[in-house]
Amino acid sequence: QKEVEQDPGPLSVPEGAIVSLNCTYSNSAFQYFMWYRQYSRKGPELLMYTYSSGNKEDGRFTAQVDKSSKYISLFIRDSQPSDSATYLCAMRQGSNYQLIWGAGTKLIIKP
Amino acid sequence: NAGVTQTPKFQVLKTGQSMTLQCAQDMNHEYMSWYRQDPGMGLRLIHYSVGAGITDQGEVPNGYNVSRSTTEDFPLRLLSAAPSQTSVYFCASSPLITKLSTDTQYFGPGTRLTVL
Numbered sequence: 186q187k188e189v190e191q192d193p194g195p196l197s198v199p200e201g202a203i204v205s206l207n208c209t210y211s212n213s214a215f216q217y218f219m220w221y222r223q224y225s226r227k228g229p230e231l232l233m234y235t236y237s238s239g240n241k242e243d244g245r246f247t248a249q250v251d252k253s254s255k256y257i258s259l260f261i262r263d264s265q266p267s268d269s270a271t272y273l274c275a276m277r278q279g280s281n282y283q284l285i286w287g288a289g290t291k292l293i294i295k296p
Numbered sequence: 297n298a299g300v301t302q303t304p305k306f307q308v309l310k311t312g313q314s315m316t317l318q319c320a321q322d323m324n325h326e327y328m329s330w331y332r333q334d335p336g337m338g339l340r341l342i343h344y345s346v347g348a349g350i351t352d353q354g355e356v357p358n359g360y361n362v363s364r365s366t367t368e369d370f371p372l373r374l375l376s377a378a379p380s381q382t383s384v385y386f387c388a389s390s391p392l393i394t395k396l397s398t399d400t401q402y403f404g405p406g407t408r409l410t411v412l
Contacts, residue, residue: 193336219399228300228386228403229339273338277399282327282346283354284399288338 188212191274191287199295204261208274208287211255215276215285218250220259223271223289232272233259264294298322302387302404309377309411317372317407319387326392328370329354329401330362332383339386345370346392377411384408 191208198204206220217236221229233248235241235257241248247260257276261268274287303318321328329344341354345364359381361373370389374381388401 189338191338217399226406228388228405229401230403231400234399275339275399282344283341284339284401286338286340288336 186211187288188285189274189276189287192290193288195291195293197293197295198264200264200266202264202294204264204268204292204294206259206261206272206274206290206292208257208276209255210257210276210285212278212285213252213255214278216279217277218248218257219275219284220246220248221273221275223273225270229273266294266296268292269294300387300389300402300404302385302407304407305405306408307410309374309409311378311411313377315374315377317374317385317387317409319370319372319404320368321370321387321389321402322368323389323402324367325389325402326367328364328387328389330360330370330372331386331388332356332381333386333406334383342372342385374409379411382409382411 189210220233222232223229235248235250238250238252245262249258271289271291273289275284277284300321326347330342331339340356343362345351351362385407387404390401
């Protein structure tokens, strides 16, 4: 079983919808949680970063961490066609440089 | 400020050939890493470096070598290419992680490698 599980999708929603993307993990030592966005044929770029539990909001994006359930989420409000991309979750322990990655969810926003 | 650059963008090799994928960054980042990305597998760490002269293995190091003689450059060498090494390779860099820093890894545009 992978340490980080992420549904590969594709997830297709109409423009303006609220999108929910999720990852589950098995290692309770993970403390730092990230969401990266990857456009087709490009490298990933950091979108959201959260330490430990709780919520973090940045514009239309909200990252949520529930350490008790070992579950992280990324919400996108008022989704736009430009949000169409693959979203990868990543996480790491406090004393370890190495990020552990989910497989990525492909998101398609239909105009 | 070019960020992270990778060359070549595309490469086709025959089984058994060797080659070097180039990676350079101009942000003075201490940490650099190489990943491969395969469908359904996400990003898998091949090798990483926390500074010039210091390298270490990641999750899938077999068949690859790295060196870090300068802060800027981190080349990845394929010793004897195999079809299983067909993948997209990404180089990334970031400042060394401290309590006050974020886990922002800056990725290059990738190298698409096909081994026949």
